[in-house]
Amino acid sequence: MKHILLFFSLITLLSCKSNIETADSFSQKIIDNIKNKDAEKIYALFMTPEETAIYGFETTAISSEEMANLKSPEEYFKLIIDKSNKNKAFEIKTINQYLDHFNKMLDWNKVRITKVESNLIESKKVHHMKDKSEANCEIYDLTITLKLEDNKERLVKINKAMKLADRWLIFPVHSFGIEVPEE
Incomplete structure (x- = not known):
């Protein structure tokens, strides 16, 4: 019986570890x-x-005047979600404009990722405001190096990519967090 429990514990542990997203898989999704x-x-x-609301990240969506009029954390959560x-x-329209621009710069169907570099800027603990975890x-x-069909390399930068509770995400900076530098 002990061996069966150990076996199932090992399977559970391995399946949990495989759910952790890597910088490489996150970068592949973006590309x-x-x-x-x-x-x-x-x-x-x-x-x-x-x-954004639950972990208390700063947002420019709410003015200081609106913040002063809030009476509870629930109002804060609702206001952020409603405004977002x-x-x-508008955000989808902005992303589409960037995607159109990126796709005019090069043929994305002929690129492949050759390297992903991650440069840690900051590490901290954040608190879940509802369950206090x-x-x-x-x-x-993040810097993603792409190889083009003609063997030229191009860089794609993800400014302030965030790993929050083992999940990678883009923290929107200046309307969009992805940069494809012009040659």
């Missing part, structure tokens, strides 16, 4: 969605309004 011009899937890689939902169409938060600058 695939740029190739496919899929703004919705890129938007899904951003920090959600719920995460209203702003989603703690999560690890690491902020990185």
